[in-house]
Amino acid sequence: MYKNEFDNHLRQNTKFNAYMFFGQALFLVEQYALDIANSCGTKDEIEKLYFDDYDFKYIKNKLLQSSLFSSNNVVLVKLEKKIPKKDVEALIEACNINPDSTIIFSCLGDTEFKTMAGYFTSKNNSASVRMFQPSDTEAIRILEKEAKLLNINYDMQALNHLYFMHKNDLALCVNDLNKLSILDEKITSNIINIHCFGIGAVSFEEFLNNLLLGKDISDDIASLLEEGMNEVFLLNQVTSFVQQLFMISAYARAIGTPNPKEILGFIPPKNIWDKKCKLAINIKPEVFQKMLEFLLNIELELKSSKIDNSNLYIQSCLRKFTVLFR
Structure with missing residues (x-):
């Protein structure tokens, strides 16, 4: 079940x-x-x-x-x-x-x-x-629950910041919440920046932005995979990112200024949200469909075909993505 x-x-x-x-x-x-x-x-x-x-x-x-x-x-x-x-x-x-x-x-x-x-x-x-991997909204709720169990005085922006800092790794987030629980002060994004450190040499959020901007992401993909990120997980995160951009674009075209709470269910850090909005508005609706079809076909290949080296395959496909949708 x-x-x-x-x-x-x-x-x-x-x-x-x-x-x-x-x-x-x-x-x-x-x-x-x-x-x-x-x-x-x-x-x-x-x-x-x-x-x-x-x-x-x-x-x-x-x-x-x-x-x-x-x-x-x-x-x-x-x-x-x-x-x-x-x-x-x-x-x-x-x-x-x-x-x-x-x-x-x-x-x-x-x-x-x-x-x-x-x-x-x-x-x-x-x-x-x-x-299955929880959605961003579900993951933030899990962190809220953990923070309350630890009697941490926090603001939501701080939990969002911690989650994105650790590239959606809940285990690392909860470990840091346990460390932060000893502090006798409200946990804010600034407190997290002082006491916590994101994993890896590559910023995952920056990688996703560069991918959609059509920049050369070859070294970043290799680094992420060398750090231990699973190929299917990496692909799912890219697909989720594109889906979020589509929702932002659709909201902006149908309603007006994108509201993160209504679109995502939570409020991400302002700098991350601003970058997403700028990216989303510059992509045409029909291009989103082609992007998602391309990514879903890669996932189907990874899960149903006998690919000799899934690591090299995902690197090749994402490099192709930057060329096709530049």
Whole structure:
């Protein structure tokens, strides 16, 4: 199931004996897995096993045996690769045999785990949840929630600034919020500039602007990918950027001066918004359609074709983009 459906189950207080979280949004995968573990047992009742610590026999025996010292038996397993079907089914069955036990898989990846997710069904009282990258609006709401939990006095501009500074990486944003929570002052954009540092040598927002302006972005693409940015994630961010520009352009043509709150659902930093508006107004409506078709075709190729080197492929396609839409 997807996040929204699972959130409905949470609101209805639906419980499962086994959980699996996976997908592109690694922060949400880890956050949900940890939240579910904490809801199923106390700190002393949760055992965390990460990567090479995975031991099928040990986990199965633990799930089948009730503890003499606690009422709940929770195992949180973090994985980078899927495990055999027979292992998964046996561990789920162990939790069904022993109602005191719960197993939770936090799977760091997407495609690798699609098959494994199919082993979690309502018939065996288990659930798999696939997490997609949140939209900018959803991500800012997540940061708001985290800031409130940390009792941080903040302004919205500051959260937007932090989010864009870290190239939409929620994990880095939340880490910085934890650091900022010790400050006894209101968190503003200036405070963030003093205490936080954006990742990477390349400004992602500047890269997107240069891409749409038709500038040479060859070195920037290579740097972003070398820093560890996933090819599909990079492409999705470019597509999202173009979609935002289209919405700004459409709003300006139909209504008037673009309103960021109405268009995006939040107010980005003024310098970023001004650049977007200038870009959007200078692009003709029919060109937006050609841009989006071009980007969607690249995504289709990446996900459905056997491309030998997706890194070089995305670099080549984005260089072509700057030439076609200069």
